[in-house]
Structures are given as C-alpha cells and as structure tokens.
Amino acid sequence: xxxxNKKVLVIGLARSGKAAIKVLDLLGAEITLSDxxxxxxxxxxxxxxxxxxxxxxxxxxxxxxxxxxxxxxxxVPFRTPMIRRLEERNIPIITxxxxxxxxxxxxxxxxxxxxxxxxxxxxxxxxxLAEAFGDKAHLCGNIGTxxxxxxxxxxxxxxxxxxxxLEISNFQLINIDRFRPDAAVxxxxxxxxxxxxxxxxxxxxxxxxxxxxxxxxxxFILNSDDTLVKEYTDRYPVKCSVQSFSIENDDADNYIKxxxxxxxGEKVLPVECVRIVGKHNLQNVIIAxxxxxxxxxxxxxxxxxxxxxxxVEHRIEFxxxxxxxxxxNDSKGTNTDATxxxxxxxxxxxxxxxxxxxxxxxxxxVKKNLGCVKKVIGFGACGKRLVDDLVGSDGIVVTTLDExxxxxxxxAKTGDTVLLSPTTSSFDQYTxxxxxxxxxxKLVNSI
Numbered sequence: 001x002x003x004x005n006k007k008v009l010v011i012g013l014a015r016s017g018k019a020a021i022k023v024l025d026l027l028g029a030e031i032t033l034s035d036x037x038x039x040x041x042x043x044x045x046x047x048x049x050x051x052x053x054x055x056x057x058x059x060x061x062x063x064x065x066x067x068x069x070x071x072x073x074x075x076v077p078f079r080t081p082m083i084r085r086l087e088e089r090n091i092p093i094i095t096x097x098x099x100x101x102x103x104x105x106x107x108x109x110x111x112x113x114x115x116x117x118x119x120x121x122x123x124x125x126x127x128x129l130a131e132a133f134g135d136k137a138h139l140c141g142n143i144g145t146x147x148x149x150x151x152x153x154x155x156x157x158x159x160x161x162x163x164x165x166l167e168i169s170n171f172q173l174i175n176i177d178r179f180r181p182d183a184a185v186x187x188x189x190x191x192x193x194x195x196x197x198x199x200x201x202x203x204x205x206x207x208x209x210x211x212x213x214x215x216x217x218x219x220f221i222l223n224s225d226d227t228l229v230k231e232y233t234d235r236y237p238v239k240c241s242v243q244s245f246s247i248e249n250d251d252a253d254n255y256i257k258x259x260x261x262x263x264x265g266e267k268v269l270p271v272e273c274v275r276i277v278g279k280h281n282l283q284n285v286i287i288a289x290x291x292x293x294x295x296x297x298x299x300x301x302x303x304x305x306x307x308x309x310x311x312v313e314h315r316i317e318f319x320x321x322x323x324x325x326x327x328x329n330d331s332k333g334t335n336t337d338a339t340x341x342x343x344x345x346x347x348x349x350x351x352x353x354x355x356x357x358x359x360x361x362x363x364x365x366v367k368k369n370l371g372c373v374k375k376v377i378g379f380g381a382c383g384k385r386l387v388d389d390l391v392g393s394d395g396i397v398v399t400t401l402d403e404x405x406x407x408x409x410x411x412a413k414t415g416d417t418v419l420l421s422p423t424t425s426s427f428d429q430y431t432x433x434x435x436x437x438x439x440x441x442k443l444v445n446s447i
Contacts, residue, residue: 001102004028007066011058011082012073013037013044016096019146020071023103025051026157029069034062034082058082067091071099074142074171077196094175097168100147101179105160109180110291111168113210114187116338117284118167119143120276121187123312124288126165128305132297136162143167144434163295170206171196180213183294185221185287189228190337195359204232214240219294221245221287224252245290247283254290261286263293273307280341281311314437316342316421319444324414327444331437333421335359336366342421346372349416351408353401354390355383356436357427363389366423375411379404381428400429401436405443418444 008029010017017033024031032054035042039055042048048055056062063085070086070093072078086093101109110129112122122143129137138150147166151157166181170193186207197203211220218240223229225248243264246252253264260267274285285306292302311317314332321327330342334356343350343366352370355378367390370376376395378387383404387395396407401420408418426436 001027001099003069005030006068007032009034009062009065009067009070010053010073011035011070012076013042014073014075015144016146016148017071017073018044018047019148019152020096020099021048021051021053022152023099023148024071026152027103032056032062032065032067034058060085069094071096072175074169074174078174079198092177094177095172097141097147097166097172098176098179100151100156102177103148104151104156105158107156107160108163108182108295109166110164110295111166111181111184111210112187112287112291113168113170113173113207114185115190115192115335116341117187117280117287118169119332120281120312120315121185121284121287122165122167124284124306124309125291127309128288128292128297128302129163129165129295131305132292132301133163138162138164140164141166142169142172168210170203170209173206173209176209176212178213180215181210181218183219183221183291184210184214185291186210186223186229186233187283187287188223188226188337189232190335191361192335192337193359194361204228205236208232208236211238211240214238216240219243219291221254221290221294223283223287225283243290243294245286247279247286254286256282256286261289263290266299268293268299269303269306273303275307275309276311278316278341278345314434316345317437319441320447322444322447325409325412325416325418327418328420329437329440329444330419330421331426331433331440333423334425334433336361336363336423339366339421339423340369342419343369343372346417346419348372349374349413351375351377351411351416351418353377353379353404353408353418353420354386354423355380355404356422356424356429358382358385359424361424363423366390374416375408377404377407380422382424386423401440402443405440409447 063082126139140150220238222244224244224246244252245254250257261269317329319327333339350373376391378397384397430436
C-alpha cells in the first residue's frame with residue numbers, strides 16, 4: 001500500500017482513529033484529523049503531535065480540500081453531508097479494517113458478523129486459534145482492539161501467515177474495498193441499527209459485505225436456521241464455498257447428532273464439552289468449530305479449547321449473589337433479540353433493567369418474553385418509552401443506572417434475579433457498552 005506523501009484524512013479519532021494514524025504514519029502519509037472535539041478539548045494532543053497530525057474541525061470547508069484517501073471511524077454516520085460531499089468528489093473512503101488489510105502482508109482472517117453472538121463466537125474462535133497457533137493468533141475488531149494495532153504490534157507489515165479472529169460490525173463493513181477473509185459467517189440477522197442505517201434492509205444488506213470478495217478457496221458458514229440470512233444470501237449470492245449449519249436438524253453440512261457436533265459428517269466434538277449454557281451458545285459453538293475446521297485446526301485442539309471456554313464479559317455475566325439475589329450483567333444486550341435471549345435463560349423472579357440510547361426499536365417481541373419478569377425498570381434516554389411499551393404503569397422509570405439498581409434492590413427478594421439487559425446501546429450516558437457494564441458491576445460490588 002503506497003501512501004508515501006499522500007494526503008489522508010481521518011474522520012473521528014477514538015481507538016480506531018488512533019490505530020489508523022499509527023499505520024498511516026508508518027506508511028509516510030500526510031495525515032489530517034477531522035474530529036467533532038475542539039482542539040483544546042482533545043485528550044491526545046501529544047499523540048497527534050508525535051505523528052505530525054494536522055487537527056481540523058468538521059466544518060464543510062474541510063471536505064472541500066483535496067485528499068487522496070479518507071479513513072472513516074465506524075461510528076461516524078455514513079449518510080452525513082460531509083461523507084456525501086466526499087463521495088460526490090470521488091475521494092475513496094475506507095475503514096480502519098480495510099487500511100489494516102491493505103497495509104499488512106497476507107494473513108488468515110476469520111471474520112464473524114451478525115446481530116447477536118459475535119463477541120462470544122469470535123472469542124471462542126480466537127481461543128481455538130491460540131491453542132493451535134500460539135502467538136500467531138490474534139483477537140481484534142469490533143471486540144475492542146483495532147486491527148491496525150495488531151498489524152503494528154505483531155509486525156504484520158513484515159510477517160505473514162498469522163490467524164486473526166475478527167469481530168466485524170456492519171459499521172466496519174460499509175466501507176470495505178478489498179478485505180477478504182479466509183472464512184466468515186453471518187451468525188444471524190435481527191432488527192438493529194435502524195437509526196444509523198436508515199432502514200432494516202440497508203442494515204441486513206451491509207452484513208453481506210463480509211463475503212463480497214471471497215473466492216472459491218474461502219469458506220462461508222451459512223446459518224440454515226435463520227430465514228433472514230437465507231433471504232439475504234439468496235438476494236446477494238455467495239461466490240465462495242459454502243458450508244451450512246443447523247442446531248435444529250441434521251440435513252445441513254454441519255449439525256448436532258447423537259451428542260456430537262458433526263462437521264461434514266465427521267464427529268468433531270462431544271456436546272458435553274460445551275460449558276456455556278443456552279441454545280444460542282450451542283449455535284455459537286458450532287459456528288466456532290466450523291470456522292476452526294475451515295482453517296485446518298485439529299479435533300483435539302478444538303476439544304481442548306471449547307472445554308476450557310466459560311463465556312465472555314458483559315454477556316449474561318454472573319456478577320454476585322447477595323442475600324439470595326443474583327445479579328447478572330448483560331450490558332452487551334444492545335438490541336431486542338439479545339435481551340430476549342437473556343430472558344430465556346431464567347424461569348422467574350427477574351427484575352429487568354432496560355434503557356439507554358434511543359434506537360427506535362419496537363418492543364413487541366420482548367413483551368412476548370416477559371413471563372419470567374417480576375418488574376421492569378427503565379433508565380436513560382429511552383427508559384420511559386421502553387417501560388411504557390413493555391408494561392405501562394406497572395413499571396418504574398428513573399434517570400440513571402444507579403437509581404435503577406437502587407429501585408431493584410428495594411424490590412428484590414431471595415430467589416430473584418436482577419438483570420441488566422438494556423435492549424439498546426449506551427451512548428446517551430456511556431461511551432460504550434463495556435463502560436456501562438463495568439459501572440453496573442462496580443455498583444453491585446459496592447452493595
């Protein structure tokens with residue numbers, strides 16, 4: 001990737017913007033940062049100065065300037081006037097992931113996208129790869145570590161043949177160009193990110209970008225249990241090799257039968273090795289096993305890694321039991337389907353904490369799954385709307401998560417469960433779902 005003395009605009013800093021700047025600096029680019037923060041409010045002035053970055057605002061004059069390339073932070077909406085103006089001027093726009101892919105030597109990318117289950121599946125894929133390939137295995141992407149950081153830290157501009165478990169969101173897929181994984185999956189498709197994408201069709205279509213550049217030697221893992229995945233892969237055909245999977249029946253390529261996860265007819269893993277609970281996690285495991293087999297990992301290594309895997313932080317994570325009341329952190333429940341999955345893990349006595357940034361998602365399906373719920377407490381920007389839609393006047397509405405937990409503690413009795421599963425993102429009061437989850441755990445542990 002030749003960016004020597006090329007003018008590159010980075011829109012939005014945050015983690016991915018900083019990581020992109022490090023790679024761009026190594027490639028000799030002339031870097032300009034356009035950020036919504038005023039210069040005097042930047043927390044990273046020393047970092048930016050050390051990489052010779054020019055800092056600008058986001059006024060339209062900036063986007064009339066001549067740039068050879070633009071790196072857009074995935075959190076920056078792609079339908080804004082500034083992005084449209086760059087597109088009108090035919091200035092290439094890519095993401096940090098695309099930059100890393102083009103800057104690095106050839107590697108083995110295993111890409112995981114979908115609405116729910118990405119983090120659990122990607123983490124398990126990484127654990128298997130780490131067992132098989134040691135320090136040549138890496139975990140990154142939407143899960144928290146930018147791919148550009150891995151490119152630098154692992155020397156991937158000089159070394160090839162590493163194995164990268166990459167959680168990739170639709171935000172990161174929108175502006176890919178050449179990115180091509182060796183193996184990929186769309187775990188599932190359920191309503192999400194309508195506020196960002198403009199429509200569900202645009203959201204679902206964006207997920208299909210994960211396989212756009214894949215060829216015959218690559219493997220796409222197809223969820224034959226998900227009608228929307230089937231609809232969109234039919235509408236936007238997969239051109240590489242396809243392996244279907246199912247946890248409902250055994251007429252797919254990869255399935256569960258006689259107590260084993262079977263890959264293309266071979267018994268690979270006893271189901272009894274799976275330590276994470278729930279039907280949704282069984283799906284995550286069969287996907288991870290399918291992806292691992294697609295890149296040549298042995299059954300023995302897969303069995304060892306899966307047997308040791310106990311789940312991920314912020315996803316139906318047990319925090320503490322106090323006086324017979326159990327507290328669970330499901331801050332990663334940022335859409336309705338994720339919350340429904342969490343509710344299905346409990347039988348009764350759930351005090352459900354919901355709320356956060358208003359994404360406009362309908363609560364109809366969540367409402368159908370409130371059989372185990374004792375009380376709904378709403379907080380944050382959309383807390384009142386969620387409570388109104390779910391239980392009306394039977395719910396409680398507060399402003400902050402602290403207040404929501406206080407109300408839950410007043411109600412909770414021995415045998416009850418306090419479950420933070422917000423149904424929406426955290427951006428009204430937190431920078432990310434991780435921060436929200438850490439805050440909840442801190443509150444619980446201070447009781």
